[in-house]
Amino acid sequence: MLDNNQLLRFTTAGSVDDGKSTLIGRLLYDSKSIFEDQLEAIENTSKQKGHEGVDLALFTDGLRDEREQGITIDVAYRYFTTPKRKFIIADTPGHIQYTRNMVTGASTANAAIILVDARHGVIEQTKRHAFIASLLQIPHIIVCINKMDLVDFKEEAYNKVIGQFEEFSSKLLVKDVRFIPISALLGDNVVNRSENMGWYQGAPLLHTLETMHISSDINKVDARFPVQTVLRPQSEEYRDYRGYAGRVASGVFRKGDEVTILPSGFTSKIKSIDTNDGELEEAFAPMSVSITLEDDIDISRGDMIARSNNKPEPSQDVEAMLCWLHNDSAKPRAKYTIRHTSNEQKAMIKEVIYKIDINTLNRKPEDVEMGMNDICKVKIRTTKPLLVDSYRENRTTGSFILVDENTNETVAAGMIV
């Protein structure tokens, strides 16, 4: 593997019937990422279950209950590497009740693979997956039209799905959509180009994943640095050192930049950008560094460093799309803890503006009950200002979670509108 290889995170959405597990198994198997002892274990289980041959789908089973019930309960992460890239798959269950898992897997993904059964075309579930991918602003969507072998590898079936998908996705905010006709079971256009579909001029799935441009997926314009912790060594050598440790959320910071500290509004200049490997001239997202400033300013966890000519808006009232993740429904006007970057505040859901029917994408203003897996537009008020950007502009400074103070559970995920 080359030293400049990048890491690509993608999520796979689909149900058992779509052949999602088979597709993942196929990717791992054909890229030689399955080890012999793993394969042996799958072979044994396949035999015990009376399956013919090796059921590649079994490779994605994890927990005891999942193996017993043959379903996926939770997001599972899989890894494989090719000579071109390292990949992390967030394998999420596709059933309706698992919206929360799909949202979780989508939150860090560069790309989403959405599986469509060539025989059935775009169904409600496809729409749901595409909607969540667009809601979470996954930069690239790859629609894999699977089971092409069952429609005689006909181009018409492929074109029909494209038509159906585009008609519906015009309502969504998706930047980059590609369509690949595949057969996960037989391997057509997964790793190797299909010999059965000469009419398809595009690249197979793996090649697409290996070459798609992802350097621009992170916002490199708006420099934002949430302070995680303050480093004060108090050693002989670093007596007066005061470094602000954090991970660049977006944009680029350079030594000498004029910066503003929020929420205090004090300004200073970047004196140095430090790492254990030495000083840097610049730092960009998602690098973890320590920043020192020319001036002595009181800065602590939860503060944000931004360039003086480009700052986030401090705001106590935000509108957001909220995905409810917990069995306990949202309590009207109840207080929650909101975690936004490294900042933590108290927050109250002031108003549910509408709920989205994730199958039709219709807005339902009359339905303001927020339960598990519901996605609603809400108004939130916080005790102190949050330093926010819109999620569309910035996935890091535009996202937050809500924590129930009575149970400490994470109950909701929010995207600032």
Next chain:
Amino acid sequence: MSKYYLNYLDELESEAIYVLREVWAQFQNPVILFSGGKDSIVVTHLAKKAFFPSKIPFALMHVDTGHNFPETIKFRDDLIKSLGVRLIVGSVQESIDTGRVAEEKGKNATRNALQITTLLDAIESNKVDCAIGGGRRDEEKARAKERFFSHRDDFGQWDPKNQRPELWNLFNGKHFEGEHFRAFPISNWTEMDVWNYIKRENIEIPSLYFAHEREVVWRNDSWIPNSEFLQLDEREKIETKKIRFRTLGDITITGGIESDADTLEKIAQEVAAMRQTERGNRSDDKRSETAMEDRKKQGYF
């Protein structure tokens, strides 16, 4: 292509440093679970980088089964000294002596499962609220479902079906008195990533990982090292082989592989060509299909 992108190792490193700093910010008394194996060594190295120029603000906690490779203990003590951090030792022998656990019997007896009690006792008595581990999701199927911040109830148990959702990089470490968290900064690393990183950073690791001559016995499809704890049956015989270890655990359960890889370069090449998972040589995982899940639920590493 824009110059503003990280390669995969830099991105993994940055992510791990971010996680370690979150642990420090969200907990009162975190420790690094240190086994002397490569993963906990890498986590310790990352902690050094995360808090530079400060010292690592965590103590290292070692659960000592008493069945150690002597090399591991020496390595641990040298590392503690050079980093200037505190060492906490939880002793399985002590748990046995005080009647907290009972030794397994028979030829395949190990102290692997006994560690759970010792670990949880050490966490409780030292008031640890977060134990940082070197667990990786690629290691084992139950670990594939782990969070970066993983909640443990007041019995130290993991409930895999009821985990807190973890979105973006927003970690929720809130907990009640008596509960604790496990944090896994290198969740997204594979074995290959770990070796490539060790090579790149030139991190010192115990000599056991390099090919060396050793007295061993063939058992459960791997070479088990000879030690004072080993019970042989009639058909087994001690041989001398050139071997190295892919993972390090108890001397009684860690199988070696025959190898000539005596440099990091050669190890990385060998790992890249491996067709068996690294835990394939760990008899603790072979006991059942869900051996890891079952132990993890009880509070295992």
